[in-house]
Amino acid sequence: MVLDELEKQFYVDFDLSHNFTVNKDVSKTVSEITQGIAQEIEQRTRVFRLVLAWASRGLALTLIWLFLKAYFYRRNYLCKDKYDNCYITSMFVEIDDRRTSMNKETLLPLRRSERSKYIRPFSWKLAKMERISMLTGLLLWGSQCLWVALIISADYGAHWLLRMIRWNAALNTQAQNPHQVHMHVEGEGLLADLYREVITSFDPMSGKNFSIDTTRCLPNPQPPDMAAYKTIAFFLL
The missing domain is CATH 1.20.5 (Single alpha-helices involved in coiled-coils or other helix-helix interfaces)
Incomplete structure (x- = not known):
């Protein structure tokens, strides 16, 4: 009886509530x-x-x-x-033959100095004017090829750089909470239950793991259009 009366004197009925409040001071929104x-x-x-x-x-x-x-x-x-x-056509040869038959001055055969200036239309040898035009055209074509190569290299280089950034900076992992110290109350009775409830109220609210995913913030470059590269090369060649 005395123990029952003593227990009634120490018996307390109370409700324990725990409020978790976080104040954020952010000057900008996510958008x-x-x-x-x-x-x-x-x-x-x-x-x-x-x-x-x-x-x-x-x-x-x-x-x-x-x-x-x-x-x-x-x-x-x-x-x-x-x-x-600078071309000696068949019509020119026919006119020169007529002048030969009429005992007039002719242009054929050509002198040594004239052979580099005038050629037949289907001759494998190039005239001086044609060689100059060919060299000029090759220089222009080479400059255009170099310019296009620089543009394609810049395009592919930008894709490679963005892909390397995504490859090296990508992180998708499950992080664990840091180690924590927990107190365990052994025994039974009113005081043991009271201490156990008080200590439990100070435990963290979240005991779960959290994930970290950086791929959402990283660039996602599209692969280069190789068909366009081949088309450009076809037109240049």
Whole structure:
């Protein structure tokens, strides 16, 4: 009876509530931070994108220039007698034979100094004017090939760089909570239960593991268009 009365004196009925409050002081939202990152990347790559845009326009103008040059060459060749007139045609040979039969001055056979200037249309040997034109064309073609190679290298290099960033910075793992110290109350009775409830209220609210995934924040470059590369190479060759 005395123990029962003593237990009634120490018996307490109470409710224990635990509130977990977190105050965050963030000046920007997630969307604003994402927009800021996108704007910074755009500013840093502005010069590079400007160079690529002007390079594309330059390639288009080069094709137009080639067509215009071919058109004006044909028109000048048909309308002007002295324009690129270094070929000895069959008509020219026939006229020279007629002058020979009439005992007039002829142009054939050519002198040694004239053989490098005038040739037959289907001759394997190139005239001096043709050699100069061929060297000029090769220089222009080589410069265009070099320019296109630089553009393709920049495009593929940008893809490779972004892929390496994603490959090396990608992290997807399950992180564990740090080690914690727990107190365990042994025994039975009113005081043991009271101590056990008080200690339990100070335990962390979350005992679960959390995951870390950085792939959502990393660039995801698309593979280069190899078909476009082959088409460009086909037109150059």
